[in-house]
Amino acid sequence: PLLRIDVVTIFPEYLDPLRAALLGRAIERGLIEVNVHDLRDWTHDVHRAVDDAPYGGGPGMVMKPQVWGDALDDVCDEATRLVVPTPAGRPFTQDMAHAYAAEEHLVFACGRYEGIDQRVIEDAARRMPVDEVSIGDYVLVGGEAAVLVIVEATARLLPGVLGNPVSAEQDSFSDGLLEGPSYTRPEVWRDLAVPEVLRSGNHALIDRWRRDQALQRTVRRRPELLDRLPEGSLDHHDLAV
């Protein structure tokens, strides 16, 4: 496969959606290999315990290092990049999705409770690249949903996974602006008409209109993205928006 993915979790069924739809077909076609492992297969006790009380006190439980260490010893190999979703992680971005799409083997460690004993990450980092990654400024109950997001954003960049190949430059966020509105038939729907310009056939005008819409939307919803635009990417038309 172009990319091998292993996921370690106490809720393997949470990753079933990876086998549906487009990604499912890419797996069937051998473009991507996805293996999901139940962390409890590496527990040592009759209770199959994966968590314990936190040193220093505080609420909740922490996931045991021994269990994670044994699991990652079996699942990771020389080509692995280990990805650990956590609210305390580096923000996951489209650039990181491209970097992950270029990897050979990704292993995702899904935390639950208050997270995984930090020594698991420290120990792994002695042998392989490790990324602690956040998919956004909100807190989930576990890393599994974050893995679904990261895998989808990464796999769609692989050649052959999507029907129409994703041209990176057409991808939203690639010109640094948000995508503007899209329309299809009928021309009028619930007394709402499609903007005239889109039916004009004047493609220079249409491109200009679309860029204006993208700019206006970005100014309104994500003004901070404008600071990150490469120098000179806004022309005098844009600045008039």
Ligand SMILES: OB(O)c1ccc2cc[nH]c2c1
């Ligand atoms: O919001 B998150 O990205 C996230 C990731 C992992 C865990 C583990 C316990 N809560 C979590 C939240």
